[in-house]
Structures are given as C-alpha cells and as structure tokens.
Amino acid sequence: MPKVEEEKGFVEILNSRYKLRGLFHIIEANQPIYNKDTGKLAGVTNPRDVTYIHSYGGEAIFFESLSKGKLMASRCDNEKCESKGSIYEPFRIFCPDCLRKNTIVDITEKAQKTAKIHSFIITHRSGAFNILPKPIKFINVEFDEEVVTILMSVLVVGEPEIGKRIIPIFRIKSPTYTIMDLMFVVKGTTESELPEKFSF
C-alpha cells in the first residue's frame, strides 16, 4: 500500500548538508515464526522500512535533463586520449581510459535518428518495488558509431526485434527523476499511443 503524504520522507540540501523532513520509517512489531508441525519456535520476523538518500553526483544532469525531454551523454575530448571522440551512454562522468572529465553532450536528436534495438527480452517476472506494467520488454539500445556503449531501457509501445528502429520518449509531466523517465517506442508510434505522462 503506497504511503500517504504524512508518511513520506523528503530531503533537501541546505548549506551543503542534507535536511530531512517528514517520516523516514514506520515501526512495525516483529512476529514469532512457529513450526506448525512441532509447535516449537523457529525464529522471528524483522520488519524494516528504510529510505535511502542517494546523490547522483556528476550524473545529476543526465537525470534532470530527462525531465526536460533531453537525452544527455558524455564524450571524451582529450586530444591525448586513444578514446577521444567516444560518446558514452550510459553517461560516464569520466573517460574510462584517461580519467579526464568528459564533455556533456545532448544526443536527443542522434537517438531519434539512429536508435535501434541491439538485443531484448520479454519477461513476466519482476521484483518488489517494480512499477512497470508486465510483461516488461527490456531492450538494449545502440546509437550510431560514435556511441561506443549500448544503453539498457524498456520498450513500451510496439514489439521488440533486433535491429528495429526505436524513438526515445520522456516523462516530462511529474517526472520521477530516475531512469524510469526514459523509455522507448517503435518508430512510427503516434503521440496518442504513448503511456500517460510521456511525450517525445
């Protein structure tokens, strides 16, 4: 059951310190575990309700940009690096070879023009906290040759197939500021077919 507003925890940063407001865990009493066959105590349950506070650090720009309908990546522009010109998506803050800070680049248009499915999987399984509708269609997205990596995402309109052209969509209305704000649809999908809150 989702928590009501008063049960939620919120975090802000003030003067370089986390400031917390609201509720961060609700205590629930533990329960004994009995063996029904022997009538003997075997153990106890330990309910836990934990909220993690997590910094995106240098990747924050990527997640913030999704909420504005932009797909940001990063590129090594170090003249002396063998990997110069390589674009990384997933976004990498540093070049994995020279460890210099990468340049942030907008690849929204590149994605619209070149994104295609490298591999995929359809599964009805999921873990706790999943909010994607099932079956989930996992896809791995390749772009043009400048992008040297293959992004993992999900396809929400159309059937996946290796090599199929796809288009990114963004959750601009009430974004979650997570990777869930980026999804893909097959090329040719119309605005009206997009999931609620998403647009091209």
Add this chain to the structure above:
Amino acid sequence: MIKFSEKQLRIPKLMRPVYLVTVGMSKFDRAFPETRTEELCVDALTAAADFVNMTPSELKQYIHTCYYGHFADHFGDQLLGEAVVHDRLGLDPLGNIGVKTGGATGGSTMWEAVKAVASGYSDCALALGWERMDEVPTDEGNHLISCAADKDWETPLGHIYTGYYAVMAQRYWKIFGKEEDSFRNTMAEIAVKNRGYARMNPHAHGPMKITVEDVIKSPIVAYPLRTLDCCLMSVGSACGIVCDEKTAYEITDKPLRIYIAAGSHTLRVADRRDMKIPLLPNEKPNQYDNLGKKFPGGDRYPGFTSFLAARISAYYAYHMSGVVDPTEDLDIVELHDAFTISDIQTYEDIGIRPYGEGRNYIESGDAYVVNPHTKKPGKLPSNPCGGLIGCMHAVGATGLMQIAEIGYHIWNRWDEIHESEEKWNSFGRKKPKDWTSLQVKGAKRGLAISHAGVGSHVTCTILMNPNNLIKED
C-alpha cells in the same frame, strides 16, 4: 576499441607452489527454516576435517588465516557476518577477511587464500563460503539480487536481474544459435544432463529426471530461457583448505596442486566496448577473422555473446599452469551453468570449443561422464555434481563447492562423498535405486569456473595431481 598493455597481460606467478589439502560442504537446499547459517558452515568445516581423518580441532591447529565468501549480506540484515561465522568456527584470533564478488564469490575467496599461501604470509589458509537467500519474501529477494545491477541505470527497471542478464542470452540465441530447434534442444540437453547428474548427489538441491521435451515445455522466464534452463537459488556452505608443500604433506599424503586466476568486466553490460578477441593458447591469430561472416552480428567482441572476464581468467590460469588445450589437457570441469545458454558461452570463452562452436561440446557427447553416442567415457565431463542447475547455487559457496567436486574426482574419492546411504538419510533424502557412480576414472587434472552475474568477475581454478603437472615450477 580497447586494448590491454603487456604489463596487464603478464602471466601471474605464485611465489611458491600451493596445494589443496581438503574440502567440505554442507547439504544444499532452497531453505533451512530451522538452521542458522553458522551451523551450515560448521558442517562444511567438519566435513573437511573428516576428509583428512582429523577432528575439527586438529585441523584448525594448522589454519593461519581465513577468507570468507559471502555475497549478499543485505539479505541477512547482518553486517560482519564473516565475524559471526569466524567466531562460531572457533578460529579467533586469526586474521580474517570477507570477499564479495557476486556469483564468483566462492572462486574469489579461494583466489585470496591461494595468494596468501603463495606469498608466504600463511602456510595454511581456509577459504569458506556460504549464502543465505531464504530469509526474505521471494519478490523482495528479487529486488535485493537486482541491487547487484547498477542502482541508477538498471535496478529501477523492473527490479529483476534476469531482465538485465537474459538480453545476452537472446543475442547469443539469435546470432550463434540461429534460433534453430536443434540449438534449443542442445540447451535443453544441458538441463537434462545436469539435473540428472544431481540425482546421484546427496548434497544436491535440485535433482530431476527429465527429458528435453520437459525443458522445452517448461514455463518461459524470459524467452528463450525457460524455468528448467535456469539455475537454483540455494542455501548452504562449502570450504577448501590450501597449504604450502611442507604443511600440505603434514595434513595429507595426497594434496593437489592448485592454480587460480581472476578476470573482470563491466558491471553493466551496457558499458562493454568493442575489442579484439584475446587469444588462448589453443587459438591462432586470424582464427576469428570470419566470425562475423559465419554468424552475422557476431563480430562485436565480447558484445553480448561472450564473457571477457571468463576468457581473461582462463588466459591467465592456462599460462600459469601450462594448459594448452583444455579438452586434451584436462579430465573434468565444473562450469558456472547459471543458465543453459551461458554454459554454452563459457565453453567458448575458456577454449573448450572455438567461438561460435560451443554447442558442439554437448552435441559431440564430450561433456558427459559417459558419451551418449559412443557409450565410452566422455572426453571432458562437465558438472557431474549437477552444477548450479542441478546441485546448487548458494552464491558465496558455489565456487568452493565446484573446487571441492573437482578435488573428489582427482582424489578418486567421489563415490565416498556421494554414495553413502547414511549421508542420504541424514540429509532426509532418498538415494535413488539407480544410483550410479559418476567418478571420472583416472582424473588427473580439472578446472572450475566461478562467475559473477553478467560477467563482472570470473575466476578460473585448475587442480592437478602433483604427479601430473604440465609445467615445471
């Protein structure tokens, strides 16, 4: 295109020979609602003492440092679980350390123990691993496992690790399997073989007498993978003890030489960049020039179809130990069959077959204890314990169980561990009427692969009878 320097590809060297002297393991099962983890670890160490006719206290007198493999402590809500186990094993005040490398944890734990002995720091080191995944609801367990993926870029997508993994299976299935029914059957044969072998193993958690048809009709997990293509999720413990030569012969007159090496690759499959295929001793330059022609889409390496970490661990370990062709030089292997299809990928990564031809290892019958075509001994039997599909996958213990199993074959004591009616009964399991020995006769050398998730860590362990070494020290 990424490259590796000569210094990075230097062949690892142990400063003195290291020997495996004894091994042990507990019963493996899906859940142990009335047993603490420490009890299972005590079972494993006690079994190791029994194996060399010592009491646990006698054996413990030799141990100098301890390496504990336990991957998922967030499942247990207990940090420093290693310290709990160390105390319950009564091994204070010895130095000890925890090792965590996902599915490769067991192998990595042994890697640490071997290096401790090789360096001279210790003359005798314990590598002991365990895992406990039965103490949370299944869907929360799925979430906790998915935390081994990237928490920002992958985990929020479904909280299901299979989703991040199976995309590789899909690509191998389409490109190298060509979506053929015959390839699908070969995958199924692995499940039939390993679950069938597990029937002869009292420790095993998932024995089944099944057919190819059963596998192909089992529910889909993520196409092309079906329930019976996937490994178990188990609880249990396994251990091994390694020594320098002098100490080894004080404990047993039959220690085994051990070589071990490790490799790695990106946590996210997404980050794999294109590279040239690093070659193993039995491969030739230009051998793979036509790979993309033979298998369109198969020219990106390692792409989604190979495991660089497995290849590099084999590269180091083969050169360390003198292995040139694993099929010729080895007698038995225990591979990390997390899924039937990844097992086939591993055959190629470690050079049992060239890239693109992994399926032939099963189809030829070489991978069986008894080759089903010729009824003669298989050339290089794989996973007679049942593997991860039939025996167990208790993450931190898995790699150590595999090493133990290879040891039993080379010691020619496989039957002793797997036959005793008394053991079957004590585990509450019924020994099958058609129980058959799977001892690989005359085994002198073997290999175990311990592998993490999508391939972030892999270790390659090679055991040899000291009278049958390939390379002089």
